[in-house]
Amino acid sequence: MLFLPLLLSAAPVCADTTKHFDIEEAVVVASPKETRQLRQQPLSVSLFDAGTLNNRKAGALKNLSAYAPNFYMPQYGSRLTSACYIRGIGSRINTPAVGLYVDNVPYVDKSSYDFSFQGIERVDIMRGPQGTLYGRNTMGGLVRVFTADPITHHGTDVSAGIGTGWQQRAMQRHAAFTTYLHPANRMGLSIGGYYEGEDGYFKNQATGKKQDASEAGGARLRWSWRPTDVVKIDWTASYEHSNEKACPYYLLGNTSDFAQGYNTAANGAAIGTLEQNRPSTYRRGVFNTGIGVEHRLPKFTLSSITAYQRLDDRLFMDQDFTRQDIFSLCQKQHANTVSEEIALKSPTSNSRWTWTTGAFGMYQSLRTDCPVTFYSEGVDYLNTQIGANLPTQPAISIAFTGNDIPFAARLKTPSVNAALFHQSTVKLVGGLSMTLGLRLDYDYRKLDMTSGAEGNGTIPYHFGMSMGQMQFATDLEADASLNSSLSHHSWQVLPKGALNYALPRGLGNIYVSVAKGYRAGGYNIQSYSDLSQQLLRRQMMLGVRQYSEQTIRRIPDEVIPDAKKDKIIAIMTGVLDRITPQAPDASTLYYKPEYTWSYEAGIHHNLADKMLQLDLAVFCMKTRDQQIARFAQSGMGRVMVNAGRSRSTGVEVG
Numbered sequence: 061m062l063f064l065p066l067l068l069s070a071a072p073v074c075a076d077t078t079k080h081f082d083i084e085e086a087v088v089v090a091s092p093k094e095t096r097q098l099r100q101q102p103l104s105v106s107l108f109d110a111g112t113l114n115n116r117k118a119g120a121l122k123n124l125s126a127y128a129p130n131f132y133m134p135q136y137g138s139r140l141t142s143a144c145y146i147r148g149i150g151s152r153i154n155t156p157a158v159g160l161y162v163d164n165v166p167y168v169d170k171s172s173y174d175f176s177f178q179g180i181e182r183v184d185i186m187r188g189p190q191g192t193l194y195g196r197n198t199m200g201g202l203v204r205v206f207t208a209d210p211i212t213h214h215g216t217d218v219s220a221g222i223g224t225g226w227q228q229r230a231m232q233r234h235a236a237f238t239t240y241l242h243p244a245n246r247m248g249l250s251i252g253g254y255y256e257g258e259d260g261y262f263k264n265q266a267t268g269k270k271q272d273a274s275e276a277g278g279a280r281l282r283w284s285w286r287p288t289d290v291v292k293i294d295w296t297a298s299y300e301h302s303n304e305k306a307c308p309y310y311l312l313g314n315t316s317d318f319a320q321g322y323n324t325a326a327n328g329a330a331i332g333t334l335e336q337n338r339p340s341t342y343r344r345g346v347f348n349t350g351i352g353v354e355h356r357l358p359k360f361t362l363s364s365i366t367a368y369q370r371l372d373d374r375l376f377m378d379q380d381f382t383r384q385d386i387f388s389l390c391q392k393q394h395a396n397t398v399s400e401e402i403a404l405k406s407p408t409s410n411s412r413w414t415w416t417t418g419a420f421g422m423y424q425s426l427r428t429d430c431p432v433t434f435y436s437e438g439v440d441y442l443n444t445q446i447g448a449n450l451p452t453q454p455a456i457s458i459a460f461t462g463n464d465i466p467f468a469a470r471l472k473t474p475s476v477n478a479a480l481f482h483q484s485t486v487k488l489v490g491g492l493s494m495t496l497g498l499r500l501d502y503d504y505r506k507l508d509m510t511s512g513a514e515g516n517g518t519i520p521y522h523f524g525m526s527m528g529q530m531q532f533a534t535d536l537e538a539d540a541s542l543n544s545s546l547s548h549h550s551w552q553v554l555p556k557g558a559l560n561y562a563l564p565r566g567l568g569n570i571y572v573s574v575a576k577g578y579r580a581g582g583y584n585i586q587s588y589s590d591l592s593q594q595l596l597r598r599q600m601m602l603g604v605r606q607y608s609e610q611t612i613r614r615i616p617d618e619v620i621p622d623a624k625k626d627k628i629i630a631i632m633t634g635v636l637d638r639i640t641p642q643a644p645d646a647s648t649l650y651y652k653p654e655y656t657w658s659y660e661a662g663i664h665h666n667l668a669d670k671m672l673q674l675d676l677a678v679f680c681m682k683t684r685d686q687q688i689a690r691f692a693q694s695g696m697g698r699v700m701v702n703a704g705r706s707r708s709t710g711v712e713v714g
Contacts, residue, residue: 092363102558102571104677142174149200159198165350179238189577191554192497199577210248276302306340386438454527469511491562512541540596544646601640
């Protein structure tokens with residue numbers, strides 16, 4: 061890659077290189093829960109300060125995948141699928157398995173994980189379950205991002221770049237700035253913004269335009285005030301907007317029956333190229349804000365974090381990925397999340413007993429509108445599939461009569477989470493200490509679903525039947541409306557225990573630990589279309605059955621006696637029953653929580669006056685009711701299901 065960077069900073073550069081600092085000694089960040097430095101605690105962790113992030117050009121969280129052991133954030137091509145994996149635990153869809161906090165503010169929705177770094181002071185990647193202190197969806201681990209304190213930082217940072225990407229196919233550009241102001245004594249304000257864009261690498265052969273171009277921009281504000289030596293107030297706010305075209309899909313050959321006649325070399329089709337007739341896009345807007353208040357009292361420190369997050373996104377996808385006009389998906393999400401956490405922790409001066417205790421509450425409202433539309437060629441494909449399953453004796457024909465079949469749905473999935481937690485560390489003898497923690501976690505979620513055909517709620521279709529000399533045909537309508545309401549709740553007890561031995565002369569520590577984590581259950585809202593289609597097929601068959609029976613009953617007795625009518629209806633009913641789907645069950649959309657017990661042993665070792673730091677961990681994770689993503693039965697999209705049990709073991713060296 062050819063890349064031309066520009067970096068300007070008014071921050072002073074320290075010339076003293078004779079003393080070596082631990083990252084946590086040189087960079088002081090406020091954490092309302094931890095009572096000791098992370099590398100002194102019994103857990104596996106990777107720390108990145110601002111200098112390390114700049115040297116490694118880590119402009120986003122996903123760029124740290126190459127530097128943090130057992131941390132992986134794949135680039136699927138869209139910020140929508142910004143999943144984090146730690147120790148192989150993660151999720152591409154639905155609820156995350158790795159938690160994210162930015163300036164102690166929780167990011168609840170996985171879709172907001174992929175954001176650009178601005179004025180970042182430190183990133184902590186904590187591996188293994190962190191459920192005792194951080195609750196649900198931290199089963200794999202936790203990522204904490206801290207921005208620079210505007211009180212202690214000065215000047216302005218500006219960066220800009222332009223270049224070409226892979227095989228010089230795409231022009232890339234970015235610009236960012238962060239300025240630090242001090243409007244009053246003990247007060248600081250940081251203001252930053254960024255823009256990044258990319259022309260895209262792959263051309264859509266159907267439209268002649270770049271398929272994967274993208275643009276994103278945003279702003280971040282942080283205000284800090286220290287009215288006294290023991291009171292600290294921090295307010296942060298950020299907004300990010302991104303507009304992305306769909307990531308490319310290569311067609312490696314005939315992918316389905318409806319592609320026959322097009323995707324073949326004989327017809328001159330470019331197998332292995334990207335060809336979609338409708339442009340696919342993804343737009344996302346994320347607003348985050350939070351205010352943190354900390355008051356240091358003689359016997360404890362009181363912290364309060366109040367946060368709000370709003371997510372608005374729109375996904376439109378040509379889901380057949382071909383030049384043909386088969387079907388598309390549009391998904392609009394609107395999420396509002398409010399959370400409050402109050403924590404108390406012991407003073408750092410406590411030598412023998414340190415502790416943290418607190419309470420957490422969160423409410424999220426999520427509304428999803430997700431219409432699926434089958435176009436003319438999609439209707440033809442559905443008619444072909446229906447016809448292949450119809451009997452020949454009696455001869456039955458069923459086909460949709462409209463050019464389009466629009467399915468619409470509105471799904472509301474509010475959720476509530478509340479918890480009480482406590483963790484204590486007691487020094488035993490010598491350098492040996494013991495940590496015990498417990499969290500009581502309550503999770504509630506609900507699904508209100510309204511779906512069906514757009515317009516009057518019915519879909520027209522044609523029915524014909526031939527049985528001997530009896531023949532009839534008619535146009536009918538089927539109602540595919542599906543209304544359902546579900547709710548689930550669960551209580552979780554999340555313990556943690558650890559033994560930690562501090563090595564003499566500040567050489568590090570050796571530890572063993574055991575902890576439990578869990579990931580909340582949820583609803584596969586992606587499957588509403590499958591349920592609606594199942595209901596539609598059922599209603600169509602029931603309509604055929606009702607019409608046929610009524611028509612046969614109206615035949616004069618002198619033409620067909622009642623006894624023979626009963627026999628004909630019985631034969632017809634038996635045939636239709638075999639091809640009539642069962643009534644859809646909305647409860648199948650729910651998947652259960654998953655649980656993990658983690659067993660870990662490790663060492664943090666400091667060498668050469670902390671110029672060399674060695675982190676080694678050995679772990680075993682046992683998971684029950686594991687949540688696994690698979691394709692839906694229809695093959696259209698992914699759903700989450702619960703598997704049985706799994707076990708993963710590994711070694712981490714950093």
